[in-house]
Amino acid sequence: MHQLIHHIQKITGNRDIAGDNISQFFETKTFKKKENLLEEGHRCLAYFFVVKGCLRLFFTDSNGVEQTLQFALEDWWMTDLNAFRSGRNSAYTVQAIEETEVLSVTAANYDLMLAKYPVIEHYFRLVYERAYAASLLRIRMISRMPKDEFYDLFQSKYPGFIQRIPQKVLASFLGFTPEYLSELRKKNVKSK
Amino acid sequence: MHQLIHHIQKITGNRDIAGDNISQFFETKTFKKKENLLEEGHRCLAYFFVVKGCLRLFFTDSNGVEQTLQFALEDWWMTDLNAFRSGRNSAYTVQAIEETEVLSVTAANYDLMLAKYPVIEHYFRLVYERAYAASLLRIRMISRMPKDEFYDLFQSKYPGFIQRIPQKVLASFLGFTPEYLSELRKKNVKSK
Numbered sequence: 001m002h003q004l005i006h007h008i009q010k011i012t013g014n015r016d017i018a019g020d021n022i023s024q025f026f027e028t029k030t031f032k033k034k035e036n037l038l039e040e041g042h043r044c045l046a047y048f049f050v051v052k053g054c055l056r057l058f059f060t061d062s063n064g065v066e067q068t069l070q071f072a073l074e075d076w077w078m079t080d081l082n083a084f085r086s087g088r089n090s091a092y093t094v095q096a097i098e099e100t101e102v103l104s105v106t107a108a109n110y111d112l113m114l115a116k117y118p119v120i121e122h123y124f125r126l127v128y129e130r131a132y133a134a135s136l137l138r139i140r141m142i143s144r145m146p147k148d149e150f151y152d153l154f155q156s157k158y159p160g161f162i163q164r165i166p167q168k169v170l171a172s173f174l175g176f177t178p179e180y181l182s183e184l185r186k187k188n189v190k191s192k
Numbered sequence: 193m194h195q196l197i198h199h200i201q202k203i204t205g206n207r208d209i210a211g212d213n214i215s216q217f218f219e220t221k222t223f224k225k226k227e228n229l230l231e232e233g234h235r236c237l238a239y240f241f242v243v244k245g246c247l248r249l250f251f252t253d254s255n256g257v258e259q260t261l262q263f264a265l266e267d268w269w270m271t272d273l274n275a276f277r278s279g280r281n282s283a284y285t286v287q288a289i290e291e292t293e294v295l296s297v298t299a300a301n302y303d304l305m306l307a308k309y310p311v312i313e314h315y316f317r318l319v320y321e322r323a324y325a326a327s328l329l330r331i332r333m334i335s336r337m338p339k340d341e342f343y344d345l346f347q348s349k350y351p352g353f354i355q356r357i358p359q360k361v362l363a364s365f366l367g368f369t370p371e372y373l374s375e376l377r378k379k380n381v382k383s384k
Contacts, residue, residue, distance in 0.1 A: 128320035133273040135327035
């Protein structure tokens, strides 16, 4: 729990958080590399905070290709948020890219925790406000930026990603073919 | 103010909101068609809630073309949220598409209001949670969906938009040429 409490303190600036009260809402779980935390077409029953490791969120397109739309490293939250909010089946699979430890919260506990602790409401307002603001930049990058500029910007904003994520998965996330990504990387190494 | 109070009640389910307390943080402003509420490169000093009308958010690309990334109809919030949060200059222009009435709040008043009224914190947590969840679907549509399917889905989700928004602006938002959009519309009319 220590890491989530630390993140709440960091985001809200509030040092006065009773970790014991918050921890009752969570379960700690560990997933192996390539293990699924949530599966497309199944009920979305939990929301995950990454303590250590890395997750990806993907769907399988009509050609059977896995299309990765999001990653979550340490201190990030991940689930199919629409399905989690509505109690419907998930449109996505969430999978561990490395061995990953998460804190898992059910929808019922998420609601209880938010209703009971104003600092948690404040924390999630800030988490979503940031994430929503960042999504506009992502939409701009995906839809309006030449692919090589997009890669350069992505690399400068998230250098940790490029090292940790398998080439094929990263290419899918960026909307590139693996061959095109490999060319870009070679060009980048040369120009350094 | 009536419309914002109604929206807060609708989103939070809380009927017990003191409109007088909230209204002190806002100014009502009216903008003519094509008037700018916020300009690219200028300080982002306000956040807008649309009471009546329609706004768009765009930037001007290196070819001098206006690229529209977002719209806001009634009950939607709009600003360059990154710039508003940080106090930096805006990367976008916000412009009225029709004559538009907004409630405008400064960053200082936004923070005050959130700190003072837990129901407002709750409201914005839900507004951003929804908006962030919706942004994932938008990213999926933009990056992974054939253009004609994207248009069909957009039309079914937001039928009001298609009528109210100028063709050229809608094409820019969808990432189409105006000619391609015009073809899609003709095809749609025929197939009905």
